[in-house]
Amino acid sequence: MARQIGEVILDLKNISLRFGGVKALTDISFNVREHEIRAIIGPNGAGKSSMLNVINGVYHPQEGEIIFRGEHRKDMNTHEAAAAGFARTFQNIALFKGMSVLDNLMTGRNLKMKSNFLQHALWWGPAKREELEHRRKVEEVVDFLEIEHIRKTPVGRLPYGLQKRVELGRALAAEPSILLLDEPMAGMNVEEKQDMCRFILDVNDQLGTTIVLIEHDMGVVMDISDRVVVLDYGKKIGDGEPDEVKNNPEVIAAYLGTQH
Amino acid sequence: MFYRETGQFKTSYAADQQIFPIRQDRIGIVLLLAFAFLALPLFASNYWFNAILIPFLIFALAALGLNILTGYAGQLSLGSAAFMAVGAYAAYNFQVRVDGMPVLLSFILAGMTAAGVGILFGLPSLRIKGFYLAVATLAAQFFIVWCLTKFPYLSNNSSSGVISVPNVEILGFKFDTPQSRYLLVLTIVSVLALLAKNMVRSTTGRAWMAVRDMDVAAEVIGIRLMRTKLLAFAVSSFYCGVAGALYAFCYLGSVEPDGFSLDLSFKILFMIIVGGVGSILGSFLGAAFILLLPIFLDIALPALSELLGLPFGSATVSHIQLMIFGALIMFFLIVEPHGLARLWQIGKEKLRLWPFPH
Ligand SMILES: Nc1ncnc2c1ncn2[C@@H]1O[C@H](COP(=O)(O)OP(=O)(O)OP(=O)(O)O)[C@@H](O)[C@H]1O
Ligand SMILES: [Mg+2]
Numbered sequence A: 001m002a003r004q005i006g007e008v009i010l011d012l013k014n015i016s017l018r019f020g021g022v023k024a025l026t027d028i029s030f031n032v033r034e035h036e037i038r039a040i041i042g043p044n045g046a047g048k049s050s051m052l053n054v055i056n057g058v059y060h061p062q063e064g065e066i067i068f069r070g071e072h073r074k075d076m077n078t079h080e081a082a083a084a085g086f087a088r089t090f091q092n093i094a095l096f097k098g099m100s101v102l103d104n105l106m107t108g109r110n111l112k113m114k115s116n117f118l119q120h121a122l123w124w125g126p127a128k129r130e131e132l133e134h135r136r137k138v139e140e141v142v143d144f145l146e147i148e149h150i151r152k153t154p155v156g157r158l159p160y161g162l163q164k165r166v167e168l169g170r171a172l173a174a175e176p177s178i179l180l181l182d183e184p185m186a187g188m189n190v191e192e193k194q195d196m197c198r199f200i201l202d203v204n205d206q207l208g209t210t211i212v213l214i215e216h217d218m219g220v221v222m223d224i225s226d227r228v229v230v231l232d233y234g235k236k237i238g239d240g241e242p243d244e245v246k247n248n249p250e251v252i253a254a255y256l257g258t259q260h
Numbered sequence B: 001m002f003y004r005e006t007g008q009f010k011t012s013y014a015a016d017q018q019i020f021p022i023r024q025d026r027i028g029i030v031l032l033l034a035f036a037f038l039a040l041p042l043f044a045s046n047y048w049f050n051a052i053l054i055p056f057l058i059f060a061l062a063a064l065g066l067n068i069l070t071g072y073a074g075q076l077s078l079g080s081a082a083f084m085a086v087g088a089y090a091a092y093n094f095q096v097r098v099d100g101m102p103v104l105l106s107f108i109l110a111g112m113t114a115a116g117v118g119i120l121f122g123l124p125s126l127r128i129k130g131f132y133l134a135v136a137t138l139a140a141q142f143f144i145v146w147c148l149t150k151f152p153y154l155s156n157n158s159s160s161g162v163i164s165v166p167n168v169e170i171l172g173f174k175f176d177t178p179q180s181r182y183l184l185v186l187t188i189v190s191v192l193a194l195l196a197k198n199m200v201r202s203t204t205g206r207a208w209m210a211v212r213d214m215d216v217a218a219e220v221i222g223i224r225l226m227r228t229k230l231l232a233f234a235v236s237s238f239y240c241g242v243a244g245a246l247y248a249f250c251y252l253g254s255v256e257p258d259g260f261s262l263d264l265s266f267k268i269l270f271m272i273i274v275g276g277v278g279s280i281l282g283s284f285l286g287a288a289f290i291l292l293l294p295i296f297l298d299i300a301l302p303a304l305s306e307l308l309g310l311p312f313g314s315a316t317v318s319h320i321q322l323m324i325f326g327a328l329i330m331f332f333l334i335v336e337p338h339g340l341a342r343l344w345q346i347g348k349e350k351l352r353l354w355p356f357p358h
Helices: A048-055 A078-083 A101-108 A117-122 A126-145 A160-173 A190-207 A218-224 A242-246 A249-259 B023-043 B046-072 B080-097 B103-126 B130-150 B178-200 B203-213 B215-221 B225-252 B262-275 B280-308 B314-334 B339-353
Strands: A008-019 A022-033 A037-041 A063-068 A071-073 A086-088 A178-182 A210-214 A227-232 A235-240
Touching: A008 A048, A022 A048, A022 A063, A022 A210, A022 A227, A022 A235, A037 A048, A037 A190, A037 A218, A048 A178, A048 A210, A078 A086, A078 B215, A086 A160, A101 A126, A101 A160, A101 B203, A101 B215, A117 A126, A117 B178, A117 B203, A126 A160, A126 A190, A126 B203, A160 A178, A160 A190, A190 A210, A190 A218, A218 A242, A227 A242, A227 A249, A235 A242, A235 A249, A242 A249, B023 B178, B046 B080, B046 B178, B046 B203, B046 B225, B046 B262, B046 B280, B080 B103, B080 B130, B080 B225, B080 B262, B103 B130, B103 B225, B130 B262, B178 B203, B178 B225, B178 B280, B203 B215, B203 B225, B215 B225, B262 B280, B262 B314, B262 B339, B280 B314, B280 B339
Parallel strands: A037 A210, A037 A227, A086 A178, A178 A210
Antiparallel strands: A008 A022, A008 A063, A063 A071, A227 A235
């Protein structure tokens, strides 16, 4: 592979997260290296989505520490995370349903826009200039994801597979340095999955974006990820390269065993 | 003759991002404005100005204000009339208390006062949504009307809070005919509608709609929920405030706090439901519809009763009006939640593909 996997940029240490009596995550530690594709797998309810939510500050763990680019913190906050280059997609598509594909993607870039509402109201100077500049960037994403034909369609009217793709687009529009993907291929047919895999690999390869990915399809996970962390009932039961994880007896018992 | 995009190829993003990207729409809007500014003033009667055109424009502005908050930013409000009241009374106070205060400036300041009050009553939206937020804005509705009745200072010590506004004069020109007042209102409403259109097609509007459609995702993208919601409350209340000032200064001439009751708030809400939630055009269509329907029924129902030989009393006529009104609201809520604006759009889409629908 041409890309070079770098240093650890995100280090999660002893993360525990509870919702009342439910222990969603218990004492979980793992790290993410720059430019790698890091998969999180595990059976339903294992705490995978919760983990992503901790990483970009939607959830705040009761215990643990997050070290991001050398900076120690107790938890993240969504706004800071977005500003620091995190972007994500959700397990249940969280697009802005009433807006067009273009507008969804443009919204992905909102942190890069500096003009204020008065300038917008007057459609004046920086407002107009920004709108053009960012449109150009958004069109690059549109080309990349091959969604030219649905540019102006309200996303609520698109089929599921395309919505997933647009949601990836919205995340990419932010030009993230770390992309968090929560089951990007769930519910897709084989062809759509192949497309999605190709997009993820291309993003990783061409833009060097670090990717943390939750996925149930074992074939896909083993194919595209550099390292895999396995969760079960909120605990970490495996961590390593795909081959290593595949042969870990605990993982086989807890996860692969029940699936195959 | 044809409503077509075919042949209108956009060669730049700038062309694609025009305010009205389709040529026929641009021509249409120019014709409409020309009609409103040039033709109507020539042949409309005083009755038309006073009873139909001026209130239509003012209510359209208030509906536009509510639509920004509810339709675009997704925050339900039942306090529109109260924010109009703030605007009306603020403009009045700026006029009578500050010597030589220009009328237009007092309208702007009135809008800003309403915006401030709007932000205050928008604070609960940071914690609560939907139905509960509507109840919180209801508090604004009652509290503001109560304040205006309770504190004589706000109405310059007039009895029971009734204010009679001074005549409108700008740069020595007296707006003392219905026609001139219509043109003043039309100008202000057109400018504000243009500004609103610009806001909703830019980052500001996208942030509002993002918060409306999926607030968690909006937050994760880096949109600040608090700032976005409060801005919506501020801008919305500004529009309602200016509408209130115009209501007092260019329509009624004298208003009382009870004139800005919950009934009026509901009327404005119905306008956006019928016209189209989340549509600027819809605010105008809704205002026209809700204002014209009673006038139309007033004329049509007695005529109908004569035709059928049924003796409709005036009480029956007003009952029938209410029933038709209620039925229409339900129709739009159930069948076409995006209102007349959506029907208009569907019509245009059909026309665009006609005569080959697929
Ligand atoms: N906001 C929340 N409030 C209460 N409990 C929650 C919340 N989010 C997650 N949980 C609980 O935490 C546990 C882990 O859930 P999570 O969604 O992280 O699992 P998952 O591994 O993503 O599962 P799936 O494969 O089904 O998506 C579950 O028991 C879930 O019920
Ligand atoms: Mg999940």
